[in-house]
Amino acid sequence: MTLSEEDYIKAIYHLGKGENKTVSTNAVAEQMETKPSSVTDMVKKLSEKGLVNYIPYKGVSLTEYGQKTALSIVRKHRLWEVFLVEKLDFSWDEVHEVAEQLEHIKSEKLIDSLDRHLGFPQVDPHGDPIPSKKGEFKKAVKKLLNEVPIGSSGICVGVKDSSPPFLKFLDKHKIALGDKITVMDKEEFDGSLHIRVKEADIHISNLIATNLYLKITE
Amino acid sequence: MTLSEEDYIKAIYHLGKGENKTVSTNAVAEQMETKPSSVTDMVKKLSEKGLVNYIPYKGVSLTEYGQKTALSIVRKHRLWEVFLVEKLDFSWDEVHEVAEQLEHIKSEKLIDSLDRHLGFPQVDPHGDPIPSKKGEFKKAVKKLLNEVPIGSSGICVGVKDSSPPFLKFLDKHKIALGDKITVMDKEEFDGSLHIRVKEADIHISNLIATNLYLKITE
């Protein structure tokens, strides 16, 4: 597999939302920042190699083999992201570009060793699940903090209200994007929550909880 | 810089023994496992980009800019080798192929962080020095163990006598290629040595010392 082929496989995988939907060549072209005609060419080649199903004018989807390949690339990408954040102190938003390069390194031993070195992480710094060597993984969903069941934890991935007062509140309570948050308990009376943010336990109102998005794996 | 260009720069650097000698296109072709005509093409391109000095029929050498580039690649290669051995438990002889890929990853922050993560190592697992960010580094020399001054240490990189009895001896005393060896003391009387091999102190005869190569940086 060439670098370019891998990028196409990954693009088709992501556009299909991991559910192997058929996607249009135009969509792939936009995702890859290239021209539709280039996509047609590449998709024909990938089809000959047995990585995708391609019907002219109808779109492409991954074959089983293509899916396995995509998951292997996603696995590498996410493991490297964990490495960059955990070991090299990269921040949440700096990892993507470098991981895009590292994901193409070819060495099974490297990835297995990296996985072990990192303690077999289940999710990457964005809260997305890391496929196992065999390609198994749990799906991740984005939920408002108030909808997260007690005992579950996830990664803070966004805000609904992005007004300065709210962001200031988050800053004051040391809640940042990328932080791991666990719902410890919920008050029946007012819907307020006891949560754990990176080792610290704090208590927040229901209103706050309805404005924070977590990514959780079920 | 493309991947291929980087490989050529590195080949020219290594053939010049780090001393920026002028090397022939044929030599580069052999090193790169490619054809001389391909080298001519690439060398012309590199010359236009200001990375090499090229005189047709006379050979190529790196410009100052080319040397800086080469050292930056060597630095990356060797840091990754340290990472693979120290953190991922790769053995001495497994690292090269993977490091050849990793050395092409482009991110200054990545390399600086890796360097820090590894504790700013001075040499790679083969005993070769790691250039600093600015491209400074000490030269490494290969010496027989009996010629190494007291107090110095180096990496075991080879044997002069490769007969089974000698190799068996090394195995028995847990001396392996890639091990760090420090000369602790020398007996005037018989030239025997007290050496430290990976935390263990042992005593070896002069004959043994004349058959082991160390790579040391001055």
Added chain:
DNA sequence: ACAAATATTTAGTTTTGTCTAAATATTAAT
């Protein structure tokens, strides 16, 4: 110094991945 051997370059192709412009198929609108 000259012929033979060797080294190097040039010219012309190939492959991969891309592009533009033109042609064709599909979808949407009336």
Added chain:
DNA sequence: ATTAATATTTAGACAAAACTAAATATTTGT
């Protein structure tokens, strides 16, 4: 159902990096 708009493919070209075969320089042996 026909036309207009949009999506997709085809055809032809290009750049990068490689190759082969032929041409040209350089070096070597006598």
